[in-house]
Amino acid sequence: xxxxxxxxxxxxxxxxxxxxxxxxxxxxxxxxxxxxxxxxxxxxxxxxxxxxxxxxxxxxxxxxxxxxxxxxxxxxxxxxxxxxxxxxxxxxxxxxxxxxxxxxxxxxxxxxxxxxxxxxxxxxxxxxxxxxxxxxxxxxxxxxxxxxxxxxxxxxxxxxxxxxxxxxxxxxxxxxxxxxxxxxxxxxxxxxxxx
Amino acid sequence: xxxxxxxxxxxxxxxxxxxxxxxxxxxxxxxxxxxxxxxxxxxxxxxxxxxxxxxxxxxxxxxxxxxxxxxxxxxxxxxxxxxxxxxxxxxxxxxxxxxxxxxxxxxxxxxxxxxxxxxxxxxxxxxxxxxxxxxxxxxxxxxxxxxxxxxxxxxxxxxxxxxxxxxxxxxxxxxxxxxxxxxxxxxxxxxxxxxxxxxxxxxxxxxxxxxxxxxxxxxx
Numbered sequence: 001x002x003x004x005x006x007x008x009x010x011x012x013x014x015x016x017x018x019x020x021x022x023x024x025x026x027x028x029x030x031x032x033x034x035x036x037x038x039x040x041x042x043x044x045x046x047x048x049x050x051x052x053x054x055x056x057x058x059x060x061x062x063x064x065x066x067x068x069x070x071x072x073x074x075x076x077x078x079x080x081x082x083x084x085x086x087x088x089x090x091x092x093x094x095x096x097x098x099x100x101x102x103x104x105x106x107x108x109x110x111x112x113x114x115x116x117x118x119x120x121x122x123x124x125x126x127x128x129x130x131x132x133x134x135x136x137x138x139x140x141x142x143x144x145x146x147x148x149x150x151x152x153x154x155x156x157x158x159x160x161x162x163x164x165x166x167x168x169x170x171x172x173x174x175x176x177x178x179x180x181x182x183x184x185x186x187x188x189x190x191x192x193x194x195x
Numbered sequence: 196x197x198x199x200x201x202x203x204x205x206x207x208x209x210x211x212x213x214x215x216x217x218x219x220x221x222x223x224x225x226x227x228x229x230x231x232x233x234x235x236x237x238x239x240x241x242x243x244x245x246x247x248x249x250x251x252x253x254x255x256x257x258x259x260x261x262x263x264x265x266x267x268x269x270x271x272x273x274x275x276x277x278x279x280x281x282x283x284x285x286x287x288x289x290x291x292x293x294x295x296x297x298x299x300x301x302x303x304x305x306x307x308x309x310x311x312x313x314x315x316x317x318x319x320x321x322x323x324x325x326x327x328x329x330x331x332x333x334x335x336x337x338x339x340x341x342x343x344x345x346x347x348x349x350x351x352x353x354x355x356x357x358x359x360x361x362x363x364x365x366x367x368x369x370x371x372x373x374x375x376x377x378x379x380x381x382x383x384x385x386x387x388x389x390x391x392x393x394x395x396x397x398x399x400x401x402x403x404x405x406x407x408x409x410x411x412x413x414x415x
Contacts, residue, residue: 014325016329017333047259047341073340
């Protein structure tokens with residue numbers, strides 16, 4: 001290889017590294033539900049090397065790679081799809097993450113998101129049928145009954161594990177109870193804190 | 196004559212030892228791979244050791260995080276490579292081992308490639324290696340996405356065996372490309388291999404010294 005070829009390769013690679021950055025702006029907040037102990041969103045796609053260790057180790061099989069059509073920047077990073085499987089908060093993913101994109105946190109501090117009931121789809125709220133599956137499956141008793149025996153979520157208690165969404169018997173693609181990233185906690189590297 | 200037989204025997208012996216070490220490394224890789232799929236995971240086992248000793252990932256992460264804490268397991272291997280030369284690719288790398296074993300069974304004959312193609316592939320290797328480093332630098336200072344993982348051999352093999360389609364295709368391409376030249380991926384493209392070759396200067400220094408000695412002898 002001569003000097004000309006080397007310089008050409010060098011400049012081409014620098015250009016190739018710049019282009020995706022110009023096209024893909026960092027997201028402060030995304031709709032992707034991350035595993036417990038995940039670092040802040042702006043840094044996550046940089047720290048995650050898509051090694052697949054977390055996907056492999058997840059005993060509940062709730063971690064899936066983000067599809068390229070959903071987010072190019074976050075392609076192949078781990079996300080929780082609660083409708084398919086909820087998180088059991090074993091934190092195995094944080095134990096195997098080689099780069100520290102997912103960190104181990106205290107189990108009682110975990111908050112992945114918050115569940116919300118879609119009252120227009122819920123069997124109890126709309127059809128006055130007897131169903132309290134979400135209440136039964138909630139591991140932290142964040143779902144309780146109101147005075148008319150309808151399920152209600154206490155957002156401050158909900159950890160966003162998604163077990164309620166996974167087991168919701170509503171047969172449409174979307175469950176009557178859905179987890180969103182609102183209220184999620186992230187590990188902030190600079191402050192070295194999970195909040 | 197006897198010297199030649201002795202040399203041939205020594206080379207063959209070295210190859211046998213190399214194959215045994217490679218097989219052990221492949222076994223360890225798949226053993227750890229299996230162990231990460233059982234619950235509860237054994238906490239005493241270093242399940243992500245191959246990713247932690249990956250020098251290029253460690254350097255990239257050190258650049259991105261601007262801290263050296265993620266470098267530590269990889270530094271040990273880097274020091275060994277500095278002292279003994281790049282032994283990792285030929286002796287330990289499970290990807291290289293798998294390619295070696297598969298090539299022994301799959302490909303008996305190799306295609307002849309022109310020097311132009313070979314030169315192009317080598318240029319691609321430099322392009323990929325500098326791309327990984329540049330990507331880490333831009334990720335660190337301008338919050339650009341880090342894309343250097345795409346060509347990391349451990350990321351490719353791990354995701355391929357998990358069953359993710361793109362990585363399976365990439366891994367299959369690596370294997371099939373070996374028909375051009377045995378381990379063409381390792382020698383020409385793999386950015387980790389490039390990095391270890393740059394770091395492992397022992398053989399190069401040895402060659403330089405022998406050249407100097409030869410020149411001195413000729414001048415005398």
